[in-house]
Each structure stands twice: as structure tokens, then as C-alpha cells.
Amino acid sequence: MAEVTDPQLRLFIERIQRLEEEKKGISDDVRDTYNEAKSQGYDPKIMRQIIRLLKMPAHDRKEMEALLDVYKCALGMEQMSLPLGVAA
Structure with a gap:
């Protein structure tokens, strides 16, 4: 695979990876929070x-x-x- 030589493109790619x-x-974290809530009896x-x-x-x-x-x-x-009152 060819090395990326455009420094701006490299920065975008690295930022997207992060x-x-x-x-x-x-x-x-969201999944863990739902699991914690489930363990406390919530659905x-x-x-x-x-x-x-x-x-x-x-x-x-x-x-x-x-x-x-x-x-x-x-x-x-x-x-x-x-x-209330509508059916009356």
C-alpha cells in the first residue's frame, strides 16, 4: 500500500481514527449504563x-x-x- 504523502489528509485520517x-x-459506556440499570430492575x-x-x-x-x-x-x-366533561 502506498504511503500517504499529503500531511493534511494524514491529519484528517488520524483525527477520524481518534x-x-x-x-x-x-x-x-452507554451499553454498560443500560446493563447497570437492568441490574437495578429497570427495563x-x-x-x-x-x-x-x-x-x-x-x-x-x-x-x-x-x-x-x-x-x-x-x-x-x-x-x-x-x-373530563366531554362525554357528559
Whole structure:
């Protein structure tokens, strides 16, 4: 393999390699944290869903939850929840 002779390219490659190593380390830390939470009785799958929801803008999350309620109701999975006073 030919040696990289462009010093700027070499710096970019080395920087990317360092960042990839850091990313792997962070990924390992996240996995360890989920495992620690699991050992304390928490469900990592649910925690991942919560993290995903927290990343969403509030209006997108509310819209998704409303649609989920509509779909569950349409499938008979649960009653559509009505605000107080609406059913009266």
C-alpha cells in the first residue's frame, strides 16, 4: 500500500481514527449504563424508547401519541380516553 504523502489528509485520517475510538468508548459506556440499570430492575428496552421520545420535539411526540391512541382504539386495544366533561 502506498504511503500517504499529503500531511493534511494524514491529519484528517488520524483525527477520524481518534474520533472513531472515542465513539466506541462512548458506545461501550452507554451499553454498560443500560446493563447497570437492568441490574437495578429497570427495563433497557423501555429506557431506549424513552430516550427516543425525549429526542423528539414535543409537538411531534404529542402527535405520535395521539395517533397511537387512535390506532389502538380502532383495533379495540383500549378505550379512547376523553377529557373530563366531554362525554357528559
